[in-house]
Amino acid sequence: MARRIFKYIEHLFYWKHRKGHGIHSPYLFEFVNQVLFNPRKTQVPESILKEHLRLRSDSSFVRRSSVSGKYGALLYRISRWFRPEMILELGTGMGISTMYLSSGSPETPLHSIERDMERAREAAQLICRCCPGPVSIHWGEMGEKLEDILPLVPGRLLAFVDGNHHYDPTVDYVRKLLDKAGEEAVIIMDDIYWSAGMQGAWKEIISWPEVRVSMDLFHMGILLVRGDLNKRKIKIKF
Numbered sequence: 001m002a003r004r005i006f007k008y009i010e011h012l013f014y015w016k017h018r019k020g021h022g023i024h025s026p027y028l029f030e031f032v033n034q035v036l037f038n039p040r041k042t043q044v045p046e047s048i049l050k051e052h053l054r055l056r057s058d059s060s061f062v063r064r065s066s067v068s069g070k071y072g073a074l075l076y077r078i079s080r081w082f083r084p085e086m087i088l089e090l091g092t093g094m095g096i097s098t099m100y101l102s103s104g105s106p107e108t109p110l111h112s113i114e115r116d117m118e119r120a121r122e123a124a125q126l127i128c129r130c131c132p133g134p135v136s137i138h139w140g141e142m143g144e145k146l147e148d149i150l151p152l153v154p155g156r157l158l159a160f161v162d163g164n165h166h167y168d169p170t171v172d173y174v175r176k177l178l179d180k181a182g183e184e185a186v187i188i189m190d191d192i193y194w195s196a197g198m199q200g201a202w203k204e205i206i207s208w209p210e211v212r213v214s215m216d217l218f219h220m221g222i223l224l225v226r227g228d229l230n231k232r233k234i235k236i237k238f
Contacts, residue, residue: 023234025229025230027226027228027229028213028224028229031081031224032215032234032236034081035074035077035078035081036074036077036215036217036236036238038073038077042077042080044072044073044076044100044103045103047130048072048076048099048100048103048130049069051099051126051129051130052069052072052096052099053069055094055096055126059094061093061094061119062093062094062096065093066093066094066096066097067096067097067100067190071219071220072096072097072099072100073100074220074238075097075100075101075104075160075188076100076101076103076104077104078104078158078186078188078222079100079101079102079103079104079105079108079158080104080105082105082156082158082186083105083108083156084105084108084156084157084158084185084186085108085109085154085155085156085157086108086109086110086111086152086153086154086156086157086158087101087102087105087108087109087110087111087157087158087159087160088110088111088112088149088153088157088158088159088160088177089101089110089111089112089113089159089160089162090112090113090142090146090159090160090161090162090163090164090173091112091113091114091142091160091161091162091163091164091190092112092113092114092119092120092123092137093114093119093123093162094119094122094123094126095112095122095123095124095126095127095137096126097160097162098110098112098123098126098127098131098135098137099126099127099130099131101158101160102127102131102133102135103130103131105133105158106131106133107133107134108133108134108158109133109134109135109136110133110134110135110136111136111138111149111152112135112136112137112138113138113139113140113142113145113146113149113163114137114138114139115139115140115141115142115163116139117139120137120138120139121139123137124137142163142164142169142173143169143172143173146173146176150176150180153177153180153181154182155181155182155183155184155185156182156184156185157177157180157181157182157185157186157187158185158186158187158188159177159185159186159187159188160188160190161173161174161177161187161188161189161190162189162190162191165191165194165195165197165198166195166197166198166201167197167198167200167201167204170189170197170198170201170205171201171204171205174187174189174201174205174223178208178210178211178225181225183225183226183227184225184226185223185224185225185226186222186223186224186225187222187223187225188220188221188222188223189201189202189205189220189221189222189223190219190220191219191220192216192218192219192220192221193218193219202216202221205223206221206223206233209231210225211223211224211225212224212225212226212227212229212230212231212232213226213229213231213232213233213234214232214233214234215234215235215236216233216234216235216236217236217238218238219238220238
């Protein structure tokens, strides 16, 4: 815990790009200014917010381990803005982040992997209630299930990696996603400072040449894959 507090203080000291100031790429400026900071006040559907609030009241797991409303809304806006050909989630949990991602782009096929059978079952029930789009919950060992899904990955991929908070599997999962992604992809990593291993994985991954832009929001990290972007690493207070 002390290490995370220290890293957060360090993050606050070094952030520079509040609401896109100092960013010259139109694509990147739009992402930071319009998607991250949401000046148009894009709203998550009320039904999604109500389900999230209800589950937070009923489940300690949701309060402790699922995305907050703030970051769920960010997932919704990213999905809505990017309009991917596929959404792939590693770590369904109770289905909260799945719900936000799917509602942002309801026509997009979403595949989510969860290794805990009970959570996968409850997530599937939530998705049936809230997300009429093409959502598939895959229960089983994450690496095995990912191998099954990778052949389906199209060029334009949105991925949310929240399935294993250790260095080796995290690096392996993101490496495989990047190898399958096409010319434009967005990969979101949760809890990048959760442990020394996750911090090391984040540092390794953002050094890879195909990761053109990395955005460090502290609680999440965002990787942008797009050939016309200049290589840069950005810290943002979100």
